[in-house]
Amino acid sequence: MARSPSGPLTWPAAPLHWQLGRLPLGEASCFLRRPCFTRNRFGWIRSMGDDVLVFAKPRDTDVANKQEFVSLRFAKLNRRRGSMLRRLYYRNGLSIVGLLWLGGSVLALQTPGGQNTLSPAEVTEGWLQLFDGQTLFGWQAVPEGAWQVAEGELRANPSQVAPPEQTPKPAQTSKAEQPPSANISTGEEPKLAQPTKAEQLGPSGSPAKLVSTSQWADFVLRMDFRTTPGSRASLLLRTGPEEAVPGKPSQEGYELVLASEDPSAWPVGSLKGRKKASSAALPPGWHTLEARLESESITVQVDGQEVLRSADPQPIRRGHLALQVQAGPAAFRNIKLRPLGLRSIFTGKDLTGWKEYPQTPTKCTVTPEGYLRLQGGRGQLESQGQYADFTLQLEVFVNGQGLNSGVFFRCIPGESMNGYECQIHNGFLDGDRSKPKDCGTGGIFRRQNARRVVADDFQWFTLTIHAHGAHIATWVNGYPVADWTDTRPADPNPRKGRRLEAGTLQFQGHDPTTDLMFRNIRIAELPAR
Numbered sequence: 001m002a003r004s005p006s007g008p009l010t011w012p013a014a015p016l017h018w019q020l021g022r023l024p025l026g027e028a029s030c031f032l033r034r035p036c037f038t039r040n041r042f043g044w045i046r047s048m049g050d051d052v053l054v055f056a057k058p059r060d061t062d063v064a065n066k067q068e069f070v071s072l073r074f075a076k077l078n079r080r081r082g083s084m085l086r087r088l089y090y091r092n093g094l095s096i097v098g099l100l101w102l103g104g105s106v107l108a109l110q111t112p113g114g115q116n117t118l119s120p121a122e123v124t125e126g127w128l129q130l131f132d133g134q135t136l137f138g139w140q141a142v143p144e145g146a147w148q149v150a151e152g153e154l155r156a157n158p159s160q161v162a163p164p165e166q167t168p169k170p171a172q173t174s175k176a177e178q179p180p181s182a183n184i185s186t187g188e189e190p191k192l193a194q195p196t197k198a199e200q201l202g203p204s205g206s207p208a209k210l211v212s213t214s215q216w217a218d219f220v221l222r223m224d225f226r227t228t229p230g231s232r233a234s235l236l237l238r239t240g241p242e243e244a245v246p247g248k249p250s251q252e253g254y255e256l257v258l259a260s261e262d263p264s265a266w267p268v269g270s271l272k273g274r275k276k277a278s279s280a281a282l283p284p285g286w287h288t289l290e291a292r293l294e295s296e297s298i299t300v301q302v303d304g305q306e307v308l309r310s311a312d313p314q315p316i317r318r319g320h321l322a323l324q325v326q327a328g329p330a331a332f333r334n335i336k337l338r339p340l341g342l343r344s345i346f347t348g349k350d351l352t353g354w355k356e357y358p359q360t361p362t363k364c365t366v367t368p369e370g371y372l373r374l375q376g377g378r379g380q381l382e383s384q385g386q387y388a389d390f391t392l393q394l395e396v397f398v399n400g401q402g403l404n405s406g407v408f409f410r411c412i413p414g415e416s417m418n419g420y421e422c423q424i425h426n427g428f429l430d431g432d433r434s435k436p437k438d439c440g441t442g443g444i445f446r447r448q449n450a451r452r453v454v455a456d457d458f459q460w461f462t463l464t465i466h467a468h469g470a471h472i473a474t475w476v477n478g479y480p481v482a483d484w485t486d487t488r489p490a491d492p493n494p495r496k497g498r499r500l501e502a503g504t505l506q507f508q509g510h511d512p513t514t515d516l517m518f519r520n521i522r523i524a525e526l527p528a529r
Contacts, residue, residue, distance in 0.1 A: 115152045115224075115333050118478040122336070123462055126393050128475045130212065130321070131335040137451070138473065138483050139210050146208035154332040156208045156233075156325040207326040211239075213483055215468045217318040217526045218340040222290045224333045227259035231328030234258055234272065237293060238319030240529075253319045254298065254312075256291060259330070269300040269307035279307040286333075294340055317527040318468075336478075339391045339466075342522040345383065346372055355382040357416075362509030371397070371517040374405070377509030380417055388502035389468040389526035397517040398457040402427045404438060404510040406445060409465060410494055410503035417506055420494045421445040422465050422474055422482075424508075424516070428453040442474040442481035450474075450481040460519075468526055470498055 116133030130138060133152040141147040147156050216238070227233055239253030255272040269277035269289070279302050290301040296315040300308040323332060345353055348370030356364050362379025366372060374381060387409065398405070404425050411419030423445045427437030433453045436443060440450030442463065454476040455461035464475040474482040491497025507518065 116335075118336065123478045125338060126342070126462070126464070126478075127336050127338045128464060128478050129335070129480055130337055131333065132480060133333070136210070138213055138480050140213060142209040142211060143206070147210050152333060154210065154323065154335070156210065156323065156330050207324045209236075210323040212321040213471060213485070214466055214473045215318050215320050215471075215526065215529075216337065216339070218294045218524070220290065220292045220338045220340065221321065221336075222288065223335040224286050224288050225258050226286050226331045228284070228328055228330075230261075231259040231330055232261055232326040233328070233330045234324045234326075235289070235291070236320075236322035236324055237291060237298075238316045238529075239322050240319055253316055253322075254293075255324075256289075256300065258289070259328070261327075267307070269302045271298065271300075271308065271310060274312075275308060275310045277302075277307040279305075288334075292340075316529065318529050339393070339464075339524055341524040342391065342393060343524065344520075344522045345385065346518070346521040348519070351381070353384050355384055357382070360509065361512065362514065367517065371519045372507075372521070373515075373517045374507055374509050375515050377511045377514040379509040380408070380506040381509075382411070382413070383505040386413065386502040386504050387523060387525060388500065390466075391524045391526070392465045392505070392522075393462065394521040395460050395462050395519045396424060396455075397460050397519075398424065398426060398455075399515040399517065400513060401457050402437070403457065403513055403515060405514055405516050406508040406510070407463070407465065408506040408508060409467065410499050410501070411506050412493060413504050417508060418493050418495055419503055419506060420447075420467075420472065420499075421508070422463070423450070424463075426453055426455050426457050440481070442476040444472055444474070444482050444484050447486070448482050448484040450476070452479070452481055454479050454481060469500060 116129065116131055118127055118129060131154060134149060136147060136149065136154075139147075147154060149155070221235075221237075223235075225233070235256040235258060236252070237254040237256060254274070257266045257268055257270040257272050257277070259268070260266040260270075260272075263281055265276075266272055267277045267279045268282055268287075269279045271277075277300065282302070287303055292299040295317075296312045298308070298310045298312070299306065321337075323330075347353070348366070350366055351364060351372075354364075357379055360379025361376045362381070363375045364372070364381045365375075372381075390409075392407070392409070394407075402425070406417075406421040406423050408417050408419040408421050411417065421444070423439040423443045424441050425436070425438045426441050428440065429435040429437055434451065436450050436453050439445050440453045441455045441461070443450035455463075461477050462475075464478075466473045466475075470486040472482070472484050472486070473480065486494075486498040488497045490499070492499060492501070494503075507516075508514075
């Protein structure tokens with residue numbers, strides 16, 4: 001790990017499940033605090049005071065990921081004022097991992113099998129987790145109860161969604177028929193049950209939908225999916241809101257086929273009703289789909305092979321994402337998205353495009369390394385551009401323990417921080433990152449706390465703010481931390497009510513202790529639908 005903000009970071013700050021996500025440690029039952037050297041079926045564990053190292057032999061499923069770790073050169077965990085520096089060393093087929101120790105306790109891996117995580121390279125590239133592997137955070141199930149999270153997977157089964165006039169009985173399954181848990185290493189993946197006739201038909205023809213709370217314009221979406229013969233499932237891209245009118249393409253968006261009643265007519269990867277994909281029938285098991293949408297262009301890959309390339313002369317510019325299952329069980333995992341079209345709004349050389357307020361105590365400078373630095377306060381640095389609906393990504397370095405700052409947006413131009421505030425504060429209570437000390441980095445200040453403090457002081461982290469209409473969502477190092485809709489009455493000042501109009505960005509100098517740096521500040525405005 002670099003010892004100064006100007007040097008390269010070996011391991012960006014992230015929650016533990018992300019740091020260890022590509023390693024076979026999900027089933028380790030415990031990690032010992034006292035000095036010891038012990039072994040379980042996952043590898044060797046070494047603990048020395050404040051240092052905890054795990055030596056784990058990778059499973060076959062991790063072989064493809066070895067290259068991601070070859071360049072990381074050192075492994076040791078050192079304690080420093082409640083935060084840890086993390087490094088990883090990979091050599092001769094053995095992984096050595098430093099576990100994050102906070103407040104005297106070791107945090108356990110959060111998702112089974114290392115799924116639903118981002119690699120350090122993906123965080124740097126701007127990828128965002130849309131599914132955390134544990135909850136429906138950032139999604140809305142329609143109808144309620146049609147979706148569940150199990151073993152790190154999103155699962156839908158329309159047979160569980162009863163029409164108003166009937167209540168289906170749960171299927172009886174013997175122990176011998178029950179699929180193995182993904183938390184137990186049996187060498188086999190859990191299997192989805194074959195769809196019954198009721199499942200194939202679906203209740204009253206109503207699909208089970210899972211709709212993203214955020215709307216997106218240009219992006220790359222990647223996810224794993226698994227269906228069974230007889231299933232009917234699709235991914236809706238740039239789709240309309242709940243009240244969308246069926247049969248109107250401008251409302252329905254683009255329907256990407258994942259499983260159909262007639263695979264020969266609409267193979268996997270097809271844009272249903274628009275263009276047929278060139279994919280062959282898929283064998284049972286997990287498959288990876290990637291969809292790239294840029295303006296009128298749509299490109300689809302299945303398991304790394306391009307199966308469709310299309311251009312819409314009258315494109316739908318933006319909309320929600322939605323998983324839709326009309327028949328049979330289906331499962332999804334590793335759902336991630338990378339926004340496209342972001343442009344830099346900071347030169348790294350000077351403050352062109354930004355307005356200083358020299359009458360305030362805040363000092364704004366550009367460092368020799370090309371970082372924007374704010375020191376002292378109270379004051380602000382304001383963008384000359386104004387933005388309404390957008391995706392903003394930037395990297396932040398807090399150069400002090402427990403410092404407070406924020407990124408304001410949709411601000412009233414020329415006024416001091418009269419806008420929505422995305423908080424920057426990496427403190428948390430009782431050694432528990434789910435208890436932010438002061439809203440937490442990524443939280444919408446005074447509106448919704450961050451559900452987890454992901455970042456650490458003295459380490460660069462990536463912050464993403466995504467706003468469309470009254471909805472605001474944030475990610476820290478690609479992990480979703482806030483998802484909030486402003487339902488207050490309209491008001492020109494976001495401190496008092498809902499503001500949908502464009503406004504400026506402002507970086508906050510909070511108080512005399514303020515010392516933060518920013519780099520790679522880039523934004524993409526969302527077009528009208």
